[in-house]
Amino acid sequence: MAPVVGSDDGTRYHKDFTLSITKALGDQLAAALDGLDKAPLTEPSIARLKEKPGVYQLYLNDEFVYVGKADKSLPARLRNHHRKISGRRNISLDEMTFSCLYVAEDFSALAPEQLLISHHKGMGNIPWNNNGFGNKDPGRQRDNTVLKQNHFDVVFPIDLDRPIEGLSPGETTLHELLETVKADLPYNFRYGKLAEFKTRSVYVASAEMSADEVFELVSAEIPATWQITALMGYVIMYDDSPGTYRSAWRHYRGGQRVDAVPEAEPAGAVDVDSSTVDG
DSSP: OOOEEEOSSSOSSOOEEEOOHHHHHHHHHHHHHHTSOOEESSHHHHHTSOSOOEEEEEEETTEEEEEEEESSOHHHHHHHHHHHHHTBSSOOGGGEEEEEEEOOHHHHTTOHHHHHHHHHHTTTOOGGGGTTTTBOOOOGGGTTOOOBTTSHHHHSOBOTTSBOTTOOSEEEEHHHHHHHHHHHOSSOEEEOOOGGGGTOEEEEOOSOOBHHHHHHHHHHHSOTTOEEEEOSSOEEEESOTTOOOTTOSEEEETTEEEEOOOOOBOSOOOOOOGGGBOO
């Protein structure tokens, strides 16, 4: 790669010297990843990986969509993505593949995923890095946020028909049921707590209940001033019934399901808060 030289006053006895080492590294990383085969985003493929840090790329129907990093464990990070995608509508894990590179810890300090992002941004082919895919729970203060039409959660909203695993038919407490649901769902379920939840008895009719059915059941057992709200990317439960959320597509109140029409802003760049993005 030829260095860039130049001076800004036209003289020939002093010039700036710039060697774009970071661009060269980004180009080499991209080339190395492009030279790899793509593996299905499945547990058998992930299990073959080493417990090492690295960078990776995700593909949807063989189209490159996301680049990310794992500071400690590539398998752990890819399992997170596998779990997230498993709980979404309009997408299947059968459509997802990945490739990855292990990187040394000292090289990780150079933020290799940012080098790859810069490389791919210039080509305009890195959609999921700009649509909120890597975002974590944004927190209570952003529950009323209206998402853009191209946001990952709008294009691939949560699946409420997904069965809840780990349910035991019979009597349990509301607290125990909420903990079971939260642990099993592949999307976030954030809720307020009351002391009475630990003593409130709930009857679970079947071990084969969907999230939708369980949320209906729970909504009949919580106080009348509480509700469960399904947003595009996660579910919340708070003492705010009958409040509405602009991005909500379903509410559960008093044992009833109430569908809603979520708002969405025109497609565009998605705001990313570094504190809510997977590292």
